[in-house]
Amino acid sequence: MKNHTSKLLAFKFAALLAAMPGFAEETPEDKGLRIAVESDKRDIGFADTIVDMEMILTNRHGESSTRRMELRTLEGVGDGDKTLITFDEPRDVKGTAFLSFTHKEGQDDQWLFLPALKRVKRIASSNKSGPFVGSEFAYEDLTSQEVEKYTYKYIGDAELEGLKCFKIERYPVDPKSGYTRQVGWVDKEHYRVIRIDFYDRKAALLKTLAFSGYQQYLDKFWRADSLKMVNHQTGKATELLWKEYRFGNNFTERDFDQRSLQNAR
C-alpha cells in the first residue's frame, strides 16, 4: 500500500514537472508516458460504439479464410471498457458470443456464450498472449489499451506514411504478456497509433501491426478502417476491416451483462 502511494505521488510529481517546461528536464520515460496519456485522453468520452468487423486470415501459402463478427463497446469510467463480440461467420460458430470486462489493474473477466447448449461459461482470462480465434492477434492486442497496462519510453521522432510521428517503446506490466516490448509510431498531430512492432519473449521481432484508413467520428474520435497484423516468424497475416462505426447508442452496463450475452445474435 505504501509502495503504491509513493508510486502515485511520484507519478503526480512527474506530471507536475512535465507541466512546467524549463523547470526540469523531461526524461524519455516521462515523455513516453505523456504521449500515451495524451493519446488516451483524446479518446475519452466516446461513450459507446457498435461496429461490424471482417477478419481475413491468411496463411503462409496465401490462402485466406474470413470471420465476421459484431463488436459492441461501452467506455469504462474509472475502469476498463466492456466489450461484447457476436460471431456471424463461419456459420458453424454463428451465435457464439464473447463478453469481456477489461480492468486497469488485475485480470480481465471473460464469458463465452455457446448457442447450441445455450450455455454461458466463464473462462480464464490469463491467456493474454494466446491467439484470438485463430488469428495473428493475441487477446492482449485486442482488449482495450489502458495506459496502466504498460510502462513507456520515448525513443525519438520518425516519419511514417508521410506523418510526423513520435516513436515510443512500451513494456507490458503483466508478466504473462507474450511481449518484452512494443515499439509504436504515434502521429504528432492527432496522437493516433500508426504502427506497432511487437517483440516476443526472446526479444525477437514477432509481428507488425499497421493501422490505415483513419476516419474521424463526431468531429473528435479517430478510428482506423483497417488493422493489418503480419507475423514475421510464421509468414501468416490477419487483416481486420472495420465497417460502419456507430456511436451514441446509449448503452448501459445492462447491455453488457449475462442476460444480454445470452440474447445477443
Added chain:
Amino acid sequence: MNFRAKQVWMLGLLLVAPAILRGGEWSGYVTAETRVFERSPLFSEQKSGASAAMIFEPEFYTGWKDGDRAIEFTPYFRVDTHDDERNIIDIRELSYLMVNGDWEIRFGVSKVFWGVAESQHLVDTINQTDLVASPDGEDKLGQPMIQVVRVTPFGDFSAFVLPGFRERTFPGSEGRLRSSPWVDTDSAIYESAAEEGHVDGALRWFNIIGDFDIGLHYFRGTSRDPLMTLGMDEEGDIVLRPYYEQMDQVGLDLQYTKDSWLWKLEALARETTSDDYSAMVGGFEYTLYGIGGSAIDAGLLAEGHFDSRGVNAPTPFNKDLFVGTRLSWNDDVDTNVVAGAFVDLDNDSVFARIEFERRIGRNYKIEVELQKLTNVATRDAFYSLRRDSYFQLSLSRYW
C-alpha cells in the same frame, strides 16, 4: 407424432408464420453421420452393422428494437437407419422474447442451461435430455415455458412456469446403446394424476461476485429423471416403464475463476415420494496455454461425482471420477479435441470418450467420436452397453 405434438406444431407454425413472412434470418445445418460398433450386438432384437442418420436443424431468428424483441424458431429432424425410436421431430425453440429494461420475458418453447461442470450436467433441470440424439446427455428437448427475469444489482432473479412435460427419449428395442430390458417410452407412468399435463415451476438466482459465479435454484414438479419399473408391452415382452415422480429440488452451481484455474461445484438435494437424496459433481479445469511454444492450449479436467444413494443410485455417476483433457489448436479451422474417462470408484468400470472436430472449407465441419467401455462390472449402470463401444463420423454443412 401424437395428437398433442401435432397441436403444438400447428399452433407454433401459426404463430411464427407472420414473422417468417415478414422476413428474418435463416441459418442452421444438416448432418450425415454413421456409427460403427466394435462388437456385434448383445441382444437378438438389436440390428447389427453400421447405423447411419441424417439430422436437419434449421434456425429462424428475427429481432427488432435492437434485439429487445425477438422470435426464434428451431425445428429439429432426425432419421435413423437402425432404430425407429431414433427418428425424431422436435421443436427445440419456438419463442418470443421481450426485454424491457431490467425485465425480460420469454414465452414459448425454449432451452435454458444451468450449471458449470463439464462431465455431467447435474443441476441443468429445466429441459429434458434427448438421449437418442446423443448418448452423452448434451442434447436437450425444447420445453414449453414462461420465463420472467428481473435483473437487479443483487443478481438475476428468474421465475419459470413450465406447462407440458417432455418425456426422456430412449433407444428402441432394435437400437444399440440401450438398457436391458429396453425402455418402452409409450408406457410411461406418472405420479401426478395430471401426468404430462402437470404444470411445473422453478425459481433461480444467479449472480457474479468478483471471481465467483453463483447460481441457486428451487424446482417443484415432475422429475426429468425417470425411475424404471418392470412391465410388459403389447406383445407381452418384458420392458422397462419410465416412472416420473413429483419432486422438490434445491440446487447450487458455483464457479471460482482465478488465473488459469476454474474450480467448479454443482450440488442438489431432491425430495420425492420414494426417496430423499443429494448428489454433487465438483472439480477443476486447469489450462496450459501455448504448450511447447505452439498455439495449442491444453485444458486438464478432473471432476468427482457423488450420489448419496450409493451403489443403488439409478445413475451411472454414483461415485465416479472423471479425468479428461481439452486440446484447442486455436487455428483458422477451430480444431478441437476433447478426451476423457469416467472411472467408477466402486466397481472400476471405465467409460471413455474422445471427440475431435474441425471445419473444412467455409461451411463444412467434420466430427469424429469414439466411445469405449471397458472392464464393465455386472452391477454397473452401463453393463447392458458393454458390447456397444463405437466409432462415429459426422459431416455437417452449415449455412
